[in-house]
Amino acid sequence: MLKTVAAVVIDKVAPFEFGVVCEVFGIDRTEEGVPAFDFLVCGERPGEPLPTSVGAQLVPANGLDAVERADLVAVPAATLRDDYPPAVLDALRGAADRGATLLSVCSGAFILGAAGLLDGRHCTTHWRHGQQLLDRFPSIKLDPDVLFVDDGNIITSAGTAAGIDACLHLVRRELGSHVANVIARRMVVPPQRDGGQRQYVELPIPECTADSLSPILTWLLGNLRVEHTVADLARRAQMSERTFARRFVAETGTTPNKWLTMQRVLRARQLLEATPMSVEEVADECGFGSAALMRHHFYKIVGVAPKDYRRTFGAATA
Structure with missing residues (x-):
């Protein structure tokens, strides 16, 4: 202890x-x-x-x-x-x-x-x-x-x-x-920037460095389950696709798709830690569409499979 x-x-x-x-x-x-x-x-x-x-x-x-x-x-x-x-x-x-x-x-x-x-x-x-x-x-x-x-x-x-x-x-x-x-x-920091057992995160979580995109990023975090395109997000932000994509990279350090994938993985980690939801249910809740796609992105970013992560950091283990 x-x-x-x-x-x-x-x-x-x-x-x-x-x-x-x-x-x-x-x-x-x-x-x-x-x-x-x-x-x-x-x-x-x-x-x-x-x-x-x-x-x-x-x-x-x-x-x-x-x-x-x-x-x-x-x-x-x-x-x-x-x-x-x-x-x-x-x-x-x-x-x-x-x-x-x-x-x-x-x-x-x-x-x-x-x-x-x-x-x-x-x-x-x-x-x-x-x-x-x-x-x-x-x-x-x-x-x-x-x-x-x-x-x-x-x-x-x-x-x-x-x-x-x-x-x-x-x-x-x-x-x-x-x-x-x-x-x-x-x-007031992300609690998520770590790896699973003996696994390591190689990139910081992209965050917004200016106020202009903060409203849409906040909205996205509440709507991860929905499929989003750059065109849809640009319209919501009242920008052209080109301007939106350029502004997004400038303010977050990454592309809209990569940012969404990272946030979905972070949400999946929260659910794996704190809920008994199955991997399939977590994948659906986070907007991955399939458990296989979630496993692919989860392993790529976190370094371990979702089930292995839950075994280490799940509420029952803690």
Whole structure:
């Protein structure tokens, strides 16, 4: 059970990546049914200010001895360097040896690598640092193009917002979909950007970056079951097909058909997690038309078959 979370910080820690861990595990949401986490911020010298990567300071309240009682040890990103504090590396090795789960955000993977914890393990980091991580730790099994990698007791994530995905994935894995969804709603982020067991999402969920298409996207989310053509959507948006298609790609980063397919898969995942509906019923509800077509798109995007996903993340399992 995930009860105690230790965030291990060093000098030049990245505030956003540290904040991601704080946001998911450090805020009391017990009134909404989220179990309380004993959240510990740990440093080599408790009570002493640490410089962050942006000029502000951070003061860890706990020493590294507190890591010994953590179920999860989170390692936020920090400025890359040749050497990391030996005491921090020892604390991470000790946590791994006693069976704790370790999670890195962005370049925090370099700290895990320096502790020898990524040798022979599947992992990832920010795309800018992937080759550097591989050069420095050649025995790792790097997956450079993914949001995060779940390799059992070691979870590594890519840059910045991918840390949110990794944290929510871990919450879902350990505490179930409901808890992860509650936290995600409070954070106003999608709770869905993860893979099934040992499977990885390679592309972020496309979202709208401007207001002009927001009404039609909202309407589409409520009408996934209906077949849509670009011509129909263009008429609803009061645009020509060409203008609509161009605007859609500019604002969401993908085409209307790909966006719809992704949203249908996300809806299918919700139904597989939370309802006893059959795969055929889910396919119909989400607008795929057939279970075979849903299985094709689901496997392509999520990485596992719908039944395997339900076996891992369904309400009965959780």
